[in-house]
Amino acid sequence: MSFEWPWQYNFPPFFTLQPNVDTRQKQLAAWCSLVLSFCRHRKLYTLDVLEAQESPVFNNKKIERKLSVEAIQVVFEELRKKGNLEWLDKNKSRCLIMWRRPEEWGKLIYQWVSKNGMVNSVFTLYELSNGDDTEKEEFHGLEDWMLLRSLQALQAEGKAEMITMDDGKGVKFF
Amino acid sequence: MDRFVWTNGLLEMNETLVIQQRGVRLYDGEDKAKLDVGVVLLSTHRLLWRDQKNNECCICIPLSQVIFFEEQAAGIGKSAKIVVHLHPVLENKEPGPYQQSKYSYIKLSFKEHGQIEFYRRLTEEMTQKRWENTPVSQPIPTGVGPKAGRTRAVGIVGIERKLEEKRKETDKNISEAFEDLSKLMEKAKEMVEVSKSIANKIKDKQGDITEDETIRFKSYLLSMGIANPVTRETHGSGTQYHIQLAKQLGDILQAPLEERGGMMALTEVYCLVNRARGMELLSPEDLVNACKMFESLKLPLRLRVFDSGVMVVQLQSHSEEEMIASALDNVSDKGSLTAEEFAKLLGLSVLLAKERLLLAEKMGHLCRDDSVEGLRFYPNLF
Numbered sequence: 001m002s003f004e005w006p007w008q009y010n011f012p013p014f015f016t017l018q019p020n021v022d023t024r025q026k027q028l029a030a031w032c033s034l035v036l037s038f039c040r041h042r043k044l045y046t047l048d049v050l051e052a053q054e055s056p057v058f059n060n061k062k063i064e065r066k067l068s069v070e071a072i073q074v075v076f077e078e079l080r081k082k083g084n085l086e087w088l089d090k091n092k093s094r095c096l097i098m099w100r101r102p103e104e105w106g107k108l109i110y111q112w113v114s115k116n117g118m119v120n121s122v123f124t125l126y127e128l129s130n131g132d133d134t135e136k137e138e139f140h141g142l143e144d145w146m147l148l149r150s151l152q153a154l155q156a157e158g159k160a161e162m163i164t165m166d167d168g169k170g171v172k173f174f
Numbered sequence: 175m176d177r178f179v180w181t182n183g184l185l186e187m188n189e190t191l192v193i194q195q196r197g198v199r200l201y202d203g204e205d206k207a208k209l210d211v212g213v214v215l216l217s218t219h220r221l222l223w224r225d226q227k228n229n230e231c232c233i234c235i236p237l238s239q240v241i242f243f244e245e246q247a248a249g250i251g252k253s254a255k256i257v258v259h260l261h262p263v264l265e266n267k268e269p270g271p272y273q274q275s276k277y278s279y280i281k282l283s284f285k286e287h288g289q290i291e292f293y294r295r296l297t298e299e300m301t302q303k304r305w306e307n308t309p310v311s312q313p314i315p316t317g318v319g320p321k322a323g324r325t326r327a328v329g330i331v332g333i334e335r336k337l338e339e340k341r342k343e344t345d346k347n348i349s350e351a352f353e354d355l356s357k358l359m360e361k362a363k364e365m366v367e368v369s370k371s372i373a374n375k376i377k378d379k380q381g382d383i384t385e386d387e388t389i390r391f392k393s394y395l396l397s398m399g400i401a402n403p404v405t406r407e408t409h410g411s412g413t414q415y416h417i418q419l420a421k422q423l424g425d426i427l428q429a430p431l432e433e434r435g436g437m438m439a440l441t442e443v444y445c446l447v448n449r450a451r452g453m454e455l456l457s458p459e460d461l462v463n464a465c466k467m468f469e470s471l472k473l474p475l476r477l478r479v480f481d482s483g484v485m486v487v488q489l490q491s492h493s494e495e496e497m498i499a500s501a502l503d504n505v506s507d508k509g510s511l512t513a514e515e516f517a518k519l520l521g522l523s524v525l526l527a528k529e530r531l532l533l534a535e536k537m538g539h540l541c542r543d544d545s546v547e548g549l550r551f552y553p554n555l556f
Contacts, residue, residue: 012510012543013552023541026556065545 203277
């Protein structure tokens with residue numbers, strides 16, 4: 001399924017950081033939602049800033065416009081404030097994109113677990129993210145760090161417990 | 175390429191090598207020359223090229239044959255080049271690698287870079303034209319006489335030289351004529367120094383000098399046009415001169431302002447007013463001070479300063495909202511506009527057009543698109 005670009009994507013001013021404060025707020029909001037939906041579509045969980053410049057998100061070759069590095073940083077900062085982004089290093093060159101927050105992932109996983117009547121069973125992390133049973137689920141292919149956080153969120157809610165097993169980590173659902 | 179001649183590659187007596195660069199391929203116009211990659215050499219007199227693999231193969235062209243040259247930037251898969259435009263072939267030219275060519279220019283393709291330095295040196299040599307000072311005899315593979323070097327001084331180069339001499343003469347005449355003026359300017363400088371020191375003395379000795387003397391000194395200073403530190407503080411109340419001037423401006427500027435849609439940049443006003451006056455021209459300070467009094471004198475004009483610092487005189491009746499609304503209409507009509515296009519559309523100066531667009535953007539009606547193509551304004555669809 002191909003990605004549906006929002007109307008702003010083909011509007012040249014979208015790629016210039018607007019000086020008018022009100023206009024900028026709306027612009028940044030549109031950028032945030034574009035970045036998140038793009039990452040969700042491509043199942044991207046990390047972004048590298050230098051690579052991002054050339055990615056179609058920030059670089060629309062058709063209208064020959066691209067977002068400057070400074071503007072990209074502003075967008076990322078906005079995402080960080082909203083809780084959808086976390087920097088992996090001090091230099092701000094790589095970041096984690098959480099187009100779905102850990103709590104939301106945790107909820108999805110728990111729903112699947114209870115729907116299949118597998119409450120009280122133990123799963124390895126690998127089974128959850130890469131097992132055959134979960135193939136059709138949205139959280140299939142979820143990267144480890146995200147899976148971990150989601151399960152920790154569930155743990156905080158008392159719906160799961162992390163277990164350390166011989167060959168790795170596992171989780172038990174209640 | 176048919177301007178090149180075979181040469182043994184040796185430099186003449188007064189000829190010096192300036193720079194050389196390997197990895198250069200020659201082009202006859204747009205076509206690759208039927209030569210391999212070689213070394214290009216620039217001397218004070220000639221441009222030479224030698225085949226890297228076969229040193230015997232060496233060709234050259236006198237620098238006087240060069241009309242002009244330009245850089246051609248590198249592209250994908252293409253090296254950077256220097257394009258050299260040449261005079262037509264000389265009648266008694268020596269044999270060279272090409273008998274004829276349909277192009278009057280050649281290209282040097284720098285496969286191993288070095289074009290920046292080469293271009294710089296070539297520019298230097300072409301400016302200095304050192305070959306004119308020390309003409310060398312043509313390299314003599316077939317015994318052409320030494321005169322060949324001299325004949326090149328006639329023709330275009332000769333005409334250029336004559337023009338240059340004429341220009342120097344005119345320059346000298348003008349400087350002589352203005353010698354008196356520069357003496358006057360020196361005297362004026364001394365006057366200014368004197369009056370400045372007097373002004374300082376007044377400032378320091380406030381209270382020691384009597385009323386009379388102070389007033390006298392102040393009037394001297396005013397007549398010399400020096401800003402007296404004392405009156406500057408009381409400037410807010412304005413002088414009679416400025417008041418009268420403001421009233422006069424109010425009359426003069428009505429019609430022009432209406433013609434230009436109610437707004438004129440202060441510089442335009444300055445030019446207009448001074449052109450009209452002919453004599454007793456206004457200084458910029460006087461103009462600004464007079465304009466600042468518009469409001470207090472209840473004249474129908476206003477001096478307005480934009481965020482960017484641009485100052486305009488506008489009619490009081492000028493409605494900002496109307497202007498912005500019409501600006502938005504224009505932009506929406508055309509999809510997007512640059513300041514230049516907008517200016518052309520409305521018959522305004524580019525400066526004022528830009529100010530209006532910026533104002534509309536500030537109000538949130540327009541948004542900007544800043545790219546390598548320039549600054550465009552779009553209706554704010556956000």
